[in-house]
Amino acid sequence: MKRIIYSCPFIPAEWLAAHGLHPCRILPGHGQGHDSPDTLAGLCQYARLFSNCALRESPGAIVFSTLCDQMRRMAELLGRQTSIPIFLFNVPSTWQSPAARQIYLHELVRLGRFLVTHGGVEPKQEYLSEVMKSYDRKREQLKGLRQHLSARQFSEAIVNFHRSGSIETNANPKGIEVDKLPVALLGGPMFADIFEIFDLVAQNGGDIALDATESGERTLPDRFNPTNLEDNPLDELAHAYFGTIPDVSRRPNTLLYEWLDRMIRERGIRGIIIRYNTWCDLWHAEVSRLKEHAGLPVLTLHTENTYAPGERLRTATRIEAFMDLLK
């Protein structure tokens, strides 16, 4: 089955799967070569490494989105250097107007046409509903794992689910954790090789009780409405993804703040670690406001590579100091 590589949380895996293709939402790691556009000053490292990583996956196609300008332009840059089919999905920044929703729906249809051109099969409505039900069930199962897995295991399970569409449940259940300080990890997408942050927090008496990064539970769409799912699955798909996922890129970005407030309350969060990538303007610009808004201690990690040799120790020390502060 052809794999369609993407990274944007607003691309519904269900839509790709319903076309008979394998949706594969990946997280790049560091040190993944320079076989795509060279390092360019001012270029988001995540966008660049995603391109490198996507090429290595030998994909049937790569789907970029306009969620940020860097990715929008990276799609063009990569398109000039590879013969792999590339689709640029226009995710509107606004979300409250009928026009924005219409653009999103229209883009889903356009993506569908692209997929059919590149080996996919146009899905019947009933089949799309079935695929959506299956994903909905799996996501619920996934969310349920939070109680049983360590924070790192849970976040990695989400990443794996995005990548493979299946849930790996063979991780050892976590023991009962008492007196761990609940912390939120907030920000843009993680890199595959920096999940050690979870361990560092745990080693210092904390627990990342909320993974609000782009690759964590923040970007899981809402459950589907069963009636709409039968009547108009595509519309319901658009609603669940476009209408409910809180993100820093949305204008206005009020959903993000509302979601965060709710989750901080529900999970009793005591401190926030904000991690974003250098040159990511969208997160960078929001950090000060998030600090003011949350009213909780905040640690920001924004190095290019939190775990580059020289940085690892520094990051560990900063997390240790932060956890001490929370205690």
Next chain:
Amino acid sequence: MTCKPARLSLCQWDQRYEELYASAPPPYPYGGPLCTHAEDGDQRLTKLLFDNSEAALRLWNFLLSEEDRLQSARDRGKKLVGAMKDLGTVPVMAYALPEVVAFYPDGAWWIPCVMELSAGLLSIADRMGIDETFCPVRAMLGAFETQAHFPIPDLLICSVGATCDDFSAIAQRLAGMGHPILWWEIPHRRFPEAGEEAVTLPGGLQAPRSQVEVVRTELERIKSAFKGLAGVPLTDEMLELSITKTNEVRRLLDRLRYYAYTATPCPLPALEMLIAEMLAIHFCSDQDECVRVLEQLVEEVRSRVIEGTGVLPEDNVRVFWVNPVADLRAMNLLEDCGGRLCGTEFLFCHALEPIPEDLPPMEALACSALADPMVGSAADRAARILAEIKRFGAEAVAISRIPGASHCATEGTIIRDYLQASMTLPILEIEIPPICDGMAASIKNRLRALVETARSQR
């Protein structure tokens, strides 16, 4: 008064001003010697060279008196609209309403340069966490915070979607500071696919009809907001009139560009051309006066062309300039190094194209907005640049990088590659900071090398 075209320093201009207006002041209400602006804080003027014509003086005075004009409009009860990011569309709607004045708070981009960092706007942005990894538009946050550079608009309207992250992020911070924003979506312009109806946009690019419709619908939301603001509906007739006036400005600029970029010797310096082109986006807050300012400038340049006079040596190399320069002085440096401006693409070339007058006005405005070079691919932008390079007969290309601008890293590369694949002119990519004095020697060296390479290819 006729006099040989030349570039003058601020002091020289002040002497000339005394001579020119000893008996009567200039025949427009915002006139005065340029030194008054420098004394008011626009210190960069002391480092610049200006064209010596009365038309250029009027242009500068018009530009530098905008804050007073906005304040006076507010005092007279007019409503102020802060249009953001679209560069050229929303103001056309605003100026259709007699009681509304629109301007771009984005213009704060240049305040750090013009005031030589003395206004502290970048420091304020720094304190808000918006540091030098963002482009100079971050000065806008400081301008809102200090409320010292323009009156706070009654309505803020910002385009988002296919725009730069810098602006989207900074505008969101502005909203977070308590300034409500009407956001409207500008989709990423793409080429129509098979089976999709295509629309040709101003400038010749194509887009699917569905995208034009989306933008038109978004502009309808803005139209409703204008009705709420002004208390009167914005009718098609009002819009048509504003489009006609806008096109008058754009036609004047087209003529000016044609004379300035094709005549030899160069009849108007690069700096004045940059300022004149900027008038296209919101008419410097007065549509009618903007026309008069440009008419005088066009007339001055036309007579210079007829007389065969100019401001630079005849053999200065013809350079096409891509992207606005964060420091105005860079335009002077180009000429000091033996170059002259011969075409520009300052990120708002769509605002220089006439808005179609044979379409319903809202559709015409949607087409105009979609023609923005920044909402499409860098290759589209490069193709347009190439066409202009050919039109004006440029001999070299300078692509200035904007410090911190997120689009420059990828875009500059694509534009350079595209141009190199289609022509043999030398290309220079160069970063221009808001105050380039510290790097002036290196910038000059690189510009000289560009000019010399172009000369050797003659």
